[in-house]
Amino acid sequence: MNRRDFLKAIGLSAAALALPGCAGAGEQRSKAGKGNKRPNFVFFLIDDLGWTDVGCYGSSFYETPNINRLASEGMRFTDAYAACPVCSPTRASILAGKYPARLGITQWIGGSNKPTEYQHYMALEEVTIAEALKEAGYATGFVGKWHLGNKPYYPEHQGFDINIGGDYSGAPPTYFYPYKRRNRALEMMPPGGEEGEYLTDRLTDESLKFLEANKDRPFLLYLSHYAVHTPIQSKKELTEKYKAKAEKLPGTDGQKFVEVYGRYNNRLVQDNPAYSGMVQSVDESVGRVMAKLEELGAADNTVVIFMSDNGGLSTVAREGPTSNLPLRAGKGWLYEGGIREPMIIKWPGVVKKGSVCSEPVTSTDFYPTMLEMAGLRLRPKQHVDGVSLIPLLTGKGKLSRAAIYWHYPHYHGSGNRPSGAIRAGDYKLIEWYEDKSVELYNLKTDIGEQHDLADEMPEKADQLRRMLHRWRRQMNARMPASEPREDFEVWQGWRRKQQANKQ
Numbered sequence: 001m002n003r004r005d006f007l008k009a010i011g012l013s014a015a016a017l018a019l020p021g022c023a024g025a026g027e028q029r030s031k032a033g034k035g036n037k038r039p040n041f042v043f044f045l046i047d048d049l050g051w052t053d054v055g056c057y058g059s060s061f062y063e064t065p066n067i068n069r070l071a072s073e074g075m076r077f078t079d080a081y082a083a084c085p086v087c088s089p090t091r092a093s094i095l096a097g098k099y100p101a102r103l104g105i106t107q108w109i110g111g112s113n114k115p116t117e118y119q120h121y122m123a124l125e126e127v128t129i130a131e132a133l134k135e136a137g138y139a140t141g142f143v144g145k146w147h148l149g150n151k152p153y154y155p156e157h158q159g160f161d162i163n164i165g166g167d168y169s170g171a172p173p174t175y176f177y178p179y180k181r182r183n184r185a186l187e188m189m190p191p192g193g194e195e196g197e198y199l200t201d202r203l204t205d206e207s208l209k210f211l212e213a214n215k216d217r218p219f220l221l222y223l224s225h226y227a228v229h230t231p232i233q234s235k236k237e238l239t240e241k242y243k244a245k246a247e248k249l250p251g252t253d254g255q256k257f258v259e260v261y262g263r264y265n266n267r268l269v270q271d272n273p274a275y276s277g278m279v280q281s282v283d284e285s286v287g288r289v290m291a292k293l294e295e296l297g298a299a300d301n302t303v304v305i306f307m308s309d310n311g312g313l314s315t316v317a318r319e320g321p322t323s324n325l326p327l328r329a330g331k332g333w334l335y336e337g338g339i340r341e342p343m344i345i346k347w348p349g350v351v352k353k354g355s356v357c358s359e360p361v362t363s364t365d366f367y368p369t370m371l372e373m374a375g376l377r378l379r380p381k382q383h384v385d386g387v388s389l390i391p392l393l394t395g396k397g398k399l400s401r402a403a404i405y406w407h408y409p410h411y412h413g414s415g416n417r418p419s420g421a422i423r424a425g426d427y428k429l430i431e432w433y434e435d436k437s438v439e440l441y442n443l444k445t446d447i448g449e450q451h452d453l454a455d456e457m458p459e460k461a462d463q464l465r466r467m468l469h470r471w472r473r474q475m476n477a478r479m480p481a482s483e484p485r486e487d488f489e490v491w492q493g494w495r496r497k498q499q500a501n502k503q
């Protein structure tokens with residue numbers, strides 16, 4: 001079965017997934033927009049969750065009834081992006097409203113400084129969205145993964161009243177209590193817990209406590225799950241459930257992967273039992289938080305945001321746990337599989353239920369959007385790279401932004417090489433920093449980025465390349481300092497080794 005036939009067989013196509021405009025947006029502002037009471041915010045940030053890892057984004061294997069329901073009560077964005085294909089930079093972009101290139105955080109913290117130096121923390125000078133809301137009287141709770149620097153830069157120093165589980169690391173030692181392995185433990189976990197306890201459930205329990213404790217004042221709950229990042233571990237009963245489900249999947253003629261570059265692939269189908277269980281636990285978390293908001297009578301005055309920090313993990317030296325098809329590649333790459341995200345915003349009384357928006361948006365946009373939702377003054381110097389999404393959410397207009405940009409001057413274990421990208425309208429250009437070559441795609445007709453138009457449309461490619469270069473100068477973006485070729489050789493050597501091992 002070739003790729004096109006396969007996509008057809010599972011019913012996924014660009015046309016089916018990308019709907020024009022913001023269909024159905026624009027309920028009249030009612031209770032949430034009027035009155036004196038500021039809206040609460042619940043921000044779900046999922047780690048490494050891919051664009052098609054959710055039912056309402058096309059997954060037919062993972063089960064996400066609660067996230068699907070959230071989408072049916074809010075607006076689902078088809079073309080939402082993370083500002084970077086790895087963790088820390090996107091996390092910083094959300095909290096600071098700035099591009100990772102401007103912040104100098106271009107790599108996951110703890111990763112290699114070669115060939116490009118980067119900042120290993122989010123500076124305290126940044127006035128985060130949490131600080132802005134806290135100043136306005138919000139209770140601010142951080143629960144889960146931080147990954148934005150060492151102790152002096154923890155959430156409690158960046159505007160959050162409490163920090164549960166957020167530390168330097170980008171992954172838990174294990175998802176099971178007591179969250180310790182070898183010499184490493186998850187810092188900042190409060191006492192308590194019992195044998196068999198699962199991290200996603202525990203973080204949800206802690207979140208519910210925060211909601212209970214702060215129900216009488218405006219609050220921001222930033223629930224930043226470690227899931228579904230490695231280690232790929234789920235509760236035994238869920239792994240068993242999906243193992244049985246995977247066995248019932250139709251065969252794929254022995255083909256397991258769709259090739260990207262040689263051995264770097266997307267799995268042909270989503271079928272990893274433990275990963276599926278992790279997704280289900282995240283979905284249950286969303287369901288439990290929504291139920292608690294209802295129980296507390298806060299649901300009608302709470303904005304719920306759902307987002308992921310980079311694409312699904314699909315291309316690694318060994319099998320990746322998920323598939324981002326029909327998108328190309330995954331975490332670590334600037335192809336759509338690495339940066340396009342499931343994103344949902346529920347804003348009761350304002351956003352029309354079940355609406356869908358295909359305008360390109362990115363993770364720097366939350367900051368000004370949330371300030372405006374809260375009726376607070378904008379801070380344009382802080383969220384300088386964000387655009388308020390209010391016109392889309394209210395259905396009253398479009399954004400006037402010319403383009404969205406990426407800068408990832410690093411190698412990644414997925415096989416990615418230092419690169420940058422720009423999306424303007426339907427077109428996207430990727431530039432490879434080693435040899436300055438470019439690839440151009442029309443995402444409207446080619447969501448899988450299979451047909452490079454750079455030679456067919458040289459003027460378009462030149463125009464986007466010039467915009468990308470101008471933007472990099474504006475950002476004062478760091479470019480590879482060491483001779484890139486050197487790292488490329490390292491990478492090539494590693495790749496050759498992998499191939500030799502395979503034979």
Ligand SMILES: [Ca+2]
Pocket residue numbers: 047048086087229309310
């Ligand atoms: Ca991540």
